Amino acid sequence: MEMPKPDPGVLARKAKLVERLLKVLPKDAVIHDEAETRVYECDALTAYKCAPMLAVLPSSTQEVSEVLRICHAAGVPVVPRGAGTSLAGGALPTADSVILGVARMNEVLETDYENRIIRVQSGRTNLSVTGAVEEEEFFYAPDPSSQLACAIAGNIAMNSGGAHCLKYGVTTNNLLGVTMVLMDGTVVEIGGAYLDAGGLDLLGVICGSEGQLGVVTEATLRILRKPEGARPVLMGFDDNEVAGQCVSDIIKSGILPVAIEFMDRLCIQACENFAGAGYPDCEALLIVEVEGSEAEIDSQLAKIIEIARRHNPVELRESQSEEESARIWLGRKSAFGAMGQINDYMCLDGTIPVSALPMVLRRIGELSDEYGLPVGNVFHAGDGNMHPLILFDANKPGDLEKCEAFGAEILKLCVDAGGCLTGEHGVGIEKRDLMLHQYGRADLEAQMAVKDVFDPAWLLNPAKVFPLEVSEARRAARMAAE
Amino acid sequence: MRPETEAELAETVAGLNGPVRIVGGSTRGVFGEGQELCTTGLRGIELYEPGALTLVAKAGTPVAEIEAALAAEGQRLAFEPMDHRGLLGTRGEPTIGGVVAANVSGPRRVQAGACRDFLLGVRYVDGTGQIVKNGGRVMKNVTGYDLVKLMAGSWGTLGLLSEVSLKVLPQSEAETTLAVRVPDVERAVQVSSVGLGSPFEVTGAAYDPAAGQALLRIEGFADWVDYRTGRLGALLAEHGDVERVGESGAVWRAIRDVEMFHGTTGDVWRISVTPKEAPGIAARAEAEKLLFDWGGGLIWALVPEGADLRARLGAFDGHATLVRASEETRASLGMFQPEPPALAALSNGLRQRFDPRGLFNPGLMG
Numbered sequence A: 001m002e003m004p005k006p007d008p009g010v011l012a013r014k015a016k017l018v019e020r021l022l023k024v025l026p027k028d029a030v031i032h033d034e035a036e037t038r039v040y041e042c043d044a045l046t047a048y049k050c051a052p053m054l055a056v057l058p059s060s061t062q063e064v065s066e067v068l069r070i071c072h073a074a075g076v077p078v079v080p081r082g083a084g085t086s087l088a089g090g091a092l093p094t095a096d097s098v099i100l101g102v103a104r105m106n107e108v109l110e111t112d113y114e115n116r117i118i119r120v121q122s123g124r125t126n127l128s129v130t131g132a133v134e135e136e137e138f139f140y141a142p143d144p145s146s147q148l149a150c151a152i153a154g155n156i157a158m159n160s161g162g163a164h165c166l167k168y169g170v171t172t173n174n175l176l177g178v179t180m181v182l183m184d185g186t187v188v189e190i191g192g193a194y195l196d197a198g199g200l201d202l203l204g205v206i207c208g209s210e211g212q213l214g215v216v217t218e219a220t221l222r223i224l225r226k227p228e229g230a231r232p233v234l235m236g237f238d239d240n241e242v243a244g245q246c247v248s249d250i251i252k253s254g255i256l257p258v259a260i261e262f263m264d265r266l267c268i269q270a271c272e273n274f275a276g277a278g279y280p281d282c283e284a285l286l287i288v289e290v291e292g293s294e295a296e297i298d299s300q301l302a303k304i305i306e307i308a309r310r311h312n313p314v315e316l317r318e319s320q321s322e323e324e325s326a327r328i329w330l331g332r333k334s335a336f337g338a339m340g341q342i343n344d345y346m347c348l349d350g351t352i353p354v355s356a357l358p359m360v361l362r363r364i365g366e367l368s369d370e371y372g373l374p375v376g377n378v379f380h381a382g383d384g385n386m387h388p389l390i391l392f393d394a395n396k397p398g399d400l401e402k403c404e405a406f407g408a409e410i411l412k413l414c415v416d417a418g419g420c421l422t423g424e425h426g427v428g429i430e431k432r433d434l435m436l437h438q439y440g441r442a443d444l445e446a447q448m449a450v451k452d453v454f455d456p457a458w459l460l461n462p463a464k465v466f467p468l469e470v471s472e473a474r475r476a477a478r479m480a481a482e
Numbered sequence B: 001m002r003p004e005t006e007a008e009l010a011e012t013v014a015g016l017n018g019p020v021r022i023v024g025g026s027t028r029g030v031f032g033e034g035q036e037l038c039t040t041g042l043r044g045i046e047l048y049e050p051g052a053l054t055l056v057a058k059a060g061t062p063v064a065e066i067e068a069a070l071a072a073e074g075q076r077l078a079f080e081p082m083d084h085r086g087l088l089g090t091r092g093e094p095t096i097g098g099v100v101a102a103n104v105s106g107p108r109r110v111q112a113g114a115c116r117d118f119l120l121g122v123r124y125v126d127g128t129g130q131i132v133k134n135g136g137r138v139m140k141n142v143t144g145y146d147l148v149k150l151m152a153g154s155w156g157t158l159g160l161l162s163e164v165s166l167k168v169l170p171q172s173e174a175e176t177t178l179a180v181r182v183p184d185v186e187r188a189v190q191v192s193s194v195g196l197g198s199p200f201e202v203t204g205a206a207y208d209p210a211a212g213q214a215l216l217r218i219e220g221f222a223d224w225v226d227y228r229t230g231r232l233g234a235l236l237a238e239h240g241d242v243e244r245v246g247e248s249g250a251v252w253r254a255i256r257d258v259e260m261f262h263g264t265t266g267d268v269w270r271i272s273v274t275p276k277e278a279p280g281i282a283a284r285a286e287a288e289k290l291l292f293d294w295g296g297g298l299i300w301a302l303v304p305e306g307a308d309l310r311a312r313l314g315a316f317d318g319h320a321t322l323v324r325a326s327e328e329t330r331a332s333l334g335m336f337q338p339e340p341p342a343l344a345a346l347s348n349g350l351r352q353r354f355d356p357r358g359l360f361n362p363g364l365m366g
């Protein structure tokens, strides 16, 4: 993956920059020693690594503002960082950049049950947001699998989703306001504890902008009351296509499950060997979970089971106890780990219309044979967000490249089927160069125009999202201006 | 001007040499300078997959046509767009492009989300005549910036929508409403908060001071609506007398369309506010009539013609939109709450980039 060449002019100004930053930050918040900056050399897309020039760890919006003002004046690129769990290389530095980490900003600023909101500093982890309101039986709905580690900052930047977003939506549907610092140090407040910020929906475009428009320091989030209970049913089918049809029929029936998860044979076996979840031996497995009171759960599951029976399942098992529910989910939740036991893997994130599921799965199988690399499929079926896991051997020369080429073909296939390159992980560097497959130049020009307005100098996370060739002129203009 | 295809629309825009007023069904002839550019030539549902909960339509398609197609499959627009004709005393057929451009959402917004939350993709023509697409027709999409949200609620000032793609949801089998007798708005907001903070998925929470009742709606399959209404009723009993309204469809339509204000004279404002602040804000409004929706988060206020409501309210967390007023009042007070300078600079910057010649509804938003 190509990254822009570091700017020698910027590197030459490092000492001066450190000096200025130390005037506004405590000593331990400015990391410039080469051994220490290496901590920030990558995110969860570990195939790509590059240590930043510096890292800073501010503790307040005010400090973030001062850091950005200094970097802006010095013409230094800044890469915001939450917890570094991006799977798309969103937080990957360049050698001439400053990593701005918000990990020290993790306070709860306000919880308000009457207005059903929580206000937090953006470095707070996703799970600990729910942790702060659990006592009162509330929760924060978006639940990425990485929720123990990932920060609200990264969730907002990537517009992250989770297993329960079929019912509750993704980050953007649960975000009410932010405090954000623009690259020139200006602090802006957008939205708040009320619905639908006035004026243009700036909040909507900030969410999912991958750290390219501003540094989010605080967020107002919607919290919800926990449902009375939840219970999954497990269904096995001897055909992927039939399982896909069953998903579509459930959705059409008017029931809105909180989750519909899908696994194919390779994943079923891997999970079974890894976690012993008691999965049946079959081609396709669905886990469908519903929420409500005992009686509501019974009635919804009865309807779902009736639909499933019409598709001749080889297995149909309604959980009878908490332990059984936990076991059913254990397999699904350990899917990535289980696949990791077999080999190295690359996790894709393309999304397709649910109706295209059978065709896309068939085609992925064919491509897998062509490339000679096995693929396991495990994904959020209700909303068509696929997660094909391509297995490869990082130690075998050429395997990573082969895997990348295969991955690119799958993503193009998703787009051609009416879907998109990424449903929840973001573009980052990983899918950057595929953007022209989904969008025309005019479409990308419109998106870049937004960045021109928020960050005219193109200093914030500049080498992401847009193909380098497409953003070249803008980045070059910045270098020339120095 | 009434182009019939997207290509024609793009050509028309490219050839413009002065501002236009974009109108859909013109359910309220949008004020402003310039010729009228009408979108109703772009009409028709292009794709509807009930099993995938998605619908794609040209922007000039009447909302009624879309609602009929959805109803035939037992589905609906869950954000419950209001019909402004009664309130504004206008005729014409509301279009889906107008609904999206104005981000129109009704009572269910508190639970299901706003119009913008159901918008999956857009195609539009920018101020240079360039056709642009963003988003698509899948539920989850983080590929590049979310211009879909930006276009929703931009009132045509960033571009002319030619096509929108929406997530739809199943209609509910049953609906019941609980009416709780309350003495004032403080108590109404409290009651709403109890309902909205309960696990029973309240899909509407309104208060009509004239009736002295806080209304809470529950929807879903018949058996669970029954159960939830029972449980919620018990929870609310300590706050006031609870009554069950069986067939409440008309009740919520009246709230959605602000029927209490139909046929009145005076200006109508729409205030978005933190629910807990609603009583204070409502008092400061000195309104002739009030209606509260979204658990107190949305206040409709009827005030004498020309009154500067924003001056009465002073600074608060939220914003006030002037929905119905004479042309002079709208020109002097502005339809939208002025933004703080830093945000106004961003918004103006975006408008300049999307519509560099200032053609689309100039001055409407700032």
Ligand SMILES: Cc1cc2nc3c(=O)[nH]c(=O)nc-3n(C[C@H](O)[C@H](O)[C@H](O)COP(=O)(O)OP(=O)(O)OC[C@H]3O[C@@H](n4cnc5c(N)ncnc54)[C@H](O)[C@@H]3O)c2cc1C
Pocket: A043, A044, A079, A080, A081, A082, A083, A084, A085, A086, A087, A089, A090, A091, A102, A122, A143, A144, A145, A146, A149, A150, A151, A152, A153, A154, A155, A156, A157, A158, A159, A160, A161, A162, A163, A210, A211, A212, A214, A215, A216, A217, A336, A424, A425, A426, A461
């Ligand atoms: C095992 C595993 C499972 C995962 N499961 C899911 C899942 O189920 N669903 C899902 O959606 N994702 C998932 N992810 C991906 C990842 O966790 C999310 O993208 C997450 O939101 C990233 O958060 P972070 O705090 O780690 O951000 P980082 O990785 O630090 O950064 C991500 C992006 O956010 C930007 N950013 C960070 N902080 C700020 C800020 N303060 N202001 C502006 N921009 C900022 C960065 O520049 C970067 O572009 C998973 C990852 C792993 C490793």
Ligand SMILES: Cc1cc2nc3c(=O)[nH]c(=O)nc-3n(C[C@H](O)[C@H](O)[C@H](O)COP(=O)(O)OP(=O)(O)OC[C@H]3O[C@@H](n4cnc5c(N)ncnc54)[C@H](O)[C@@H]3O)c2cc1C
Pocket: B021, B022, B023, B024, B025, B026, B027, B028, B029, B030, B031, B039, B059, B060, B082, B083, B084, B092, B093, B094, B095, B096, B097, B098, B099, B101, B102, B103, B104, B105, B155, B156, B157, B159, B160, B161, B162, B270, B321, B322, B323, B324, B361
């Ligand atoms: C003065 C006024 C106040 C309103 N106040 C509210 C309100 O407070 N809350 C609310 O929810 N709704 C409000 N509306 C929305 C409106 O009344 C309708 O509900 C909705 O717009 C119906 O569609 P229409 O086709 O009749 O739109 P129109 O009345 O024709 O247009 C509404 C707006 O959308 C723009 N527009 C229409 N079609 C397109 C398109 N294809 N591309 C881009 N822009 C387009 C118009 O320029 C205009 O700004 C208001 C409308 C007006 C004119």
